[in-house]
Amino acid sequence: MSAEREPTRLRIGEGYISGYLSVFLGLLSLGGVLCFLFPEFLTTPEFRSQYPVEVFRQVLRGCLLVSFALALLSIMLCGRKTLALLGAGISAVAIWMGGAGVAIQQFGGSDVHLSLDWLLLDLLALACLFLPLELFWPKRKQQTRFHREWKTDLIYFVIGHLFVQSMAVTVQAPAVFLFSRLELGALQEAVRSLPFAAELVLVLLVADLFQYGAHRAFHRIPVLWRFHSVHHSIRDIDWLAGSRLHLVDIVITRGFSFIPLYVLGFSTDVFHTYVVIVSLQAVLAHANTRLPFGPLKHVLVSPQYHHWHHSTDPSVYDKNFAIHFPLIDRIFGTCHQPGDDWPEATGLVGTAFPKGFLRQLAFPFGHDPAHTDVPEASER
DSSP: OOOOOOOOOOOSSSSHHHHHHHHHHHHHHHHHHHHHHHHHHOOOHHHHOOOOOOHHHHHHHHHHHHHHHHHHHHHOOOEEEEEEEEHHHHHHHHHTGGGGGOOOOOOOSSOOOOOOOHHHHHHHHHHHHHHHHHHHSSSTTOOOSSSSTTTHHHHHHHHHHHHHHHHHHHHHHHHHHHHSSSSHHHHHHHHHTSSSHHHHHHHHEEEEEHHHHHHHHHHHHHHHHHHHHHHHTOSOOOTGGGOOOHHHHHHEEEEHHHHHHHHOOHHHHHHHHHHHHHHHHHHHHHOOOOOOGGGGTTTTTOOHHHHHHHOOOOTTTTTTOSSHHHHHHHHTTOOOOOOOOOOOSSSSSOOOOOOOOOHHHHHHHOOOOGGGOOGGEEEE
């Protein structure tokens, strides 16, 4: 059987990048039109009343125009026209269904819905930030944008966003069950009376501390490592690959991290800001970019810092658990920050992980990753 061909990195000027971007913006536009047409089933109830609808219409119009422009550019530069025609065709369907002028349909309440709105908004924002970073300032220059498992990672991203509402209810349940009967009003009022900046730093620090505890437990406890090892199976690490998390891993980690947020009762504005920051930070930590942090790398988790956590070197499997502040790792003796060096490779050795979302979802229930992947307590 012939070896799997290594994907080649896309180059500017060949027309493929513009073609892929045309398809991407076309799909985003089509999804936006569907959200306007079926808001009851495709949008998140908590977000609907906050949306600047006219701004979104302008964004939708811009996505359609840029999609067509990129399709035209791809036709001019690329010998193969498939991507350009597909991007233009998807955008044409979105316009046929109403485009940026589509009317918002009247609707009642529904207990069943998908968070397509959150998926589209987050994907657009993250792509605008991280695609240029990885295209113009990559750390691993030979790593292609469409590596061998990018489709699997995209499925993880989509699943994690479409079911954000049901996931939120699930992760809040343990905190509500354990602490709902406590009289927390005075404590929560004291926290909410803090200046915005102080409250924001507090929520980041406390949440990161609890996340650190959950993350370290997933490395130390064999039954939990089964699920977390799926995340460490990433070999071509980038901003999208960071979404590769088993559902059990997500529920337990986020549920444990939610406990201090519920107990301390942070204000709504601070909580929403925290959600944005943690989303960006988690994606940035996995990005394939050499973006310099300078002295900030000692204060905030950088891609270099977190890539060491994914290193194939067994001696650093249990290092760099924090997602915001390296200080937490320093306090608990798990910090690994060797100057300006980066790990030579990422992923796990000794375990053959299956390809595909469904197979990886089932993998932990029937397989125990090699013990060499998780250092024993005596080695720590």
